[in-house]
Amino acid sequence: MLVGRSVAVKRNPDNVERVSTDAVTMDKIVSLCRRRGFVFPSSEIYGGLGSTYDYGHYGVLTKNNIRSRWFSSMVQERDDIVALDSAVILNPLVWEASGHVEGFTDPLVDCRTCKLRFRGDRLEDSQCGRKPSKKPGETSDCDLTEARQFNLMFETSVGALVEGGSKAYLRPETAQGIFINFKNVLQLARRRPPFGIAQVGKSFRNEITPGNFLFRLREFEQMEMEFFVPPDDAERWHAYWIEARLAWYHGLGLREANLRVREHGPEERSHYSLATSDIEYLYPIGWSELEGVANRGDYDLRQHTEASGTKLEYVDPDGSRYTPFVIEPAVSIDRILLALLVDAYAEEVVEERQRTLLRLHPAVAPVKAAVLPLISKAEAGMVEPARKLYEELRRDHLVEYDDGGNIGRRYRRQDEIGTPWAFTIDDVTLEDGTVTVRDRDSLAQERLPLEGVRAWLDDALERPWSPPQQH
Numbered sequence: 498m499l500v501g502r503s504v505a506v507k508r509n510p511d512n513v514e515r516v517s518t519d520a521v522t523m524d525k526i527v528s529l530c531r532r533r534g535f536v537f538p539s540s541e542i543y544g545g546l547g548s549t550y551d552y553g554h555y556g557v558l559t560k561n562n563i564r565s566r567w568f569s570s571m572v573q574e575r576d577d578i579v580a581l582d583s584a585v586i587l588n589p590l591v592w593e594a595s596g597h598v599e600g601f602t603d604p605l606v607d608c609r610t611c612k613l614r615f616r617g618d619r620l621e622d623s624q625c626g627r628k629p630s631k632k633p634g635e636t637s638d639c640d641l642t643e644a645r646q647f648n649l650m651f652e653t654s655v656g657a658l659v660e661g662g663s664k665a666y667l668r669p670e671t672a673q674g675i676f677i678n679f680k681n682v683l684q685l686a687r688r689r690p691p692f693g694i695a696q697v698g699k700s701f702r703n704e705i706t707p708g709n710f711l712f713r714l715r716e717f718e719q720m721e722m723e724f725f726v727p728p729d730d731a732e733r734w735h736a737y738w739i740e741a742r743l744a745w746y747h748g749l750g751l752r753e754a755n756l757r758v759r760e761h762g763p764e765e766r767s768h769y770s771l772a773t774s775d776i777e778y779l780y781p782i783g784w785s786e787l788e789g790v791a792n793r794g795d796y797d798l799r800q801h802t803e804a805s806g807t808k809l810e811y812v813d814p815d816g817s818r819y820t821p822f823v824i825e826p827a828v829s830i831d832r833i834l835l836a837l838l839v840d841a842y843a844e845e846v847v848e849e850r851q852r853t854l855l856r857l858h859p860a861v862a863p864v865k866a867a868v869l870p871l872i873s874k875a876e877a878g879m880v881e882p883a884r885k886l887y888e889e890l891r892r893d894h895l896v897e898y899d900d901g902g903n904i905g906r907r908y909r910r911q912d913e914i915g916t917p918w919a920f921t922i923d924d925v926t927l928e929d930g931t932v933t934v935r936d937r938d939s940l941a942q943e944r945l946p947l948e949g950v951r952a953w954l955d956d957a958l959e960r961p962w963s964p965p966q967q968h
């Protein structure tokens with residue numbers, strides 16, 4: 498493959514002073530997301546709406562990349578998982594059978610003094626409204642109510658349903674849409690256990706204590722895969738999926754030191770779970786659940802069989818039948834995006850100038866490369882070859898062209914959105930047909946022949962990548 502002749506390394510700075518991730522705070526991430534148009538508070542011109550966010554251009558691009566990596570690893574690169582896209586609003590009987598109407602609740606505690614609401618099972622992690630350094634209930638002023646169960650499902654109404662009135666729910670997880678389609682997939686996709694069904698889509702939860710930016714939203718995009726297995730194999734597959742998902746996060750470039758697996762204690766498990774392990778990430782709020790990998794047993798298929806009268810079981814060609822167990826890796830794109838941003842965020846001083854950058858894995862970076870003419874005046878002759886290169890590269894990749902402002906400012910802008918490479922067209926290009934490629938992480942610069950840039954970029958995007966700095 499033509500990867501371009503490397504003519505000279507212009508600069509390979511060893512005077513780069515780096516700050517550690519201790520400097521990463523949620524406020525810095527929120528501010529960068531806002532400044533660079535990744536994420537905006539939703540309904541902002543009307544004062545916002547708690548814990549809902551709108552994704553801007555770079556947020557959308559990054560989320561698309563995360564989704565497509567997940568989908569590739571779950572469906573495209575395997576023989577045993579198929580895709581599904583079920584409705585958000587299901588027959589309300591689904592949520593009765595699944596146990597969500599009865600049990601998808603969190604304990605809600607109000608403070609009569611400061612008027613704040615807390616999750617009764619998370620008082621330890623909460624802050625009293627009056628004395629920020631104290632936990633709710635710790636000061637003599639605190640006046641907490643008894644905990645009462647609060648259902649997290651959003652209610653809505655649908656036309657005129659014959660049964661169950663018109664009340665319906667926005668789904669709090671995508672999984673139930675998969676279970677109720679089990680028979681369709683089994684028959685039409687001609688699968689036998691072990692096999693899985695993968696789905697990506699919005700879920701909605703009326704969280705009691707939302708907050709922490711993208712970590713706990715009322716509306717989020719879940720990626721769930723239900724893997725149906727013979728009951729005797731469930732433990733083995735559970736262990737398999739925990740390992741597979743952890744490896745997937747390493748492949749996304751998240752630092753190993755910032756990831757861990759934590760097994761739930763019996764009191765912590767959801768009503769359907771036989772065993773759950775969380776893959777946790779070290780967010781600025783401390784170790785918290787990134788993804789849950791649950792062994793749901795045969796709970797869901799049995800509940801729906803009983804409630805609907807449709808047998809959701811596997812019948813072997815030899816006539817034996819059983820209800821499969823289900824292993825479920827479940828995560829939201831939003832929590833992955835937040836983990837990636839936290840992991841990638843860095844501040845450096847280079848040649849006495851401060852830069853903020855996102856060291857994102859090139860596969861998830863919203864923009865793969867920038868094409869920059871050093872001088873934007875048409876007479877300088879750099880705009881035309883730069884536009885030509887840009888148009889060539891954008892056939893295959895999301896790239897940006899930028900000719901506004903001084904070159905240093907343009908580099909810094911690309912650093913902040915995590916663009917791994919910048920190709921600069923300068924006066925040497927006009928003489929010998931080479932361009933400079935600048936590496937976001939090392940800041941090394943080399944020259945490549947213009948006609949080799951496309952192949953160089955294809956090749957660079959295929960190279961393995963790991964975070965250059967462990968912290």
Ligand code: ATP
Pocket residue numbers: 702704711712713714715717719786787788789827828829831832
């Ligand atoms: P938590 O204990 O943090 O409330 P959970 O155990 O209720 O999470 P699950 O029901 O296991 O979460 O949901 C599976 C995944 O969906 C989570 O690991 C997380 O990635 C994502 N998720 C759940 N709730 C939210 C939310 N409110 N905002 C963003 N993502 C969420």
